[in-house]
Amino acid sequence: MKHSAREEQWADWMRGAIGGDTQAYNRFLTAVTPHLRAMARRRCEQLGAPPSEAEDVVQEVLLAVHLKRGTWDPSRPIGPWLSIIVRNKLIDSLRRRGRRVNVPIEDVIETLEAEPSGDGFDRLDAEHLLQRLKDPQRDIVRSISLQGTSISETAARLKMTEGAVRVALHRALKSLAAFYRSEEREDQ
């Protein structure tokens, strides 16, 4: 990917995110998602998979981008890094769903550069993975994602410190990613 203005913007947001700026991070993820969605839908179409599956793939890729963001070197452009993470997780996720795929990196780079179209419809098999989380992790994930409560509100309600809620949330996200991987083994 060339150093487009968009890429610079994404890199800026991600730098903010790494430093703890949740708003910048929200902007980054929101900006990247339509590209991921376009990519996932095109793959699903080619493979004859239902488009609803694409949204599951998008969410799994987002989770991977999130958990691996510490491997991006903030002094380097974000495009190549993002392309590789997305490509690998895309292949991984589709393969786990029983689709043999080969995603050339050029395709990923192209789609990240193109203007995305269409909005997402939301649906998830992460829902049933959420069931496998234990409380308070599941409770924390639900209250922040579904009810949109903040960390501090969640902490107050559960009589936990904010730090403890943050740690629990981070562990929950790691567990979700591990659940995705273990699903694969059950399938094989």
Added chain:
Amino acid sequence: MKTNDLISLLAQDAPVRLRLGRMLALALAVGILVSAGLLLSTVGMRANMGSAIETIRVIFKLVVTFVLAVAACGLVFRIGRPGASLTISAWLLLPLAALILAVASEMAIVPAEAWRASMMGRHAAFCVFFIPVLALAPLAGFLLALRNGAPESPGLAGAVAGLAAGAIAAATYAWHCPDDSPLFVAAWYTLAITLVTGLGALLGSRLLRW
């Protein structure tokens, strides 16, 4: 869960607490300390190191293992980062070339009848046993840290971790090792490091998937 809900969830977990580079640096420091501590507390440093270090073969052994360790560790710091250049791996050729050169000159100096004895040395079996033992701590540390990385090939990343851990162990063991012939180093150090590299590849392909 809707994708937008997931995004707000992820956003709440924005800050990165421990960077991959720092974790690897920590693993490296602890690995070296444990490895060196293990050597000193068991077999200890070679008794006559003070005078031995003046001989060219001992200097060679220490330098070549050290350079290998540095080059391999440089690779470990990159293998977990998608898109990072791996051209640094060319530095691995430096100790390899030095080893080949040293073996050739050893064979030129030492008469052919003595090659076998030089290669076998006195403690070949112990060398092949103890280098992997010394490599365990750095290998465990590297693998643990790399679990936070995103290696494109988990097996290869594990192999690189094994190579670096084996090289650190070899560079440590060289301070004890009483066998100085480059033929010995070429045969047994190489075998020991290869074993650790293979172990790393095996573990990596299981532990470093993401």
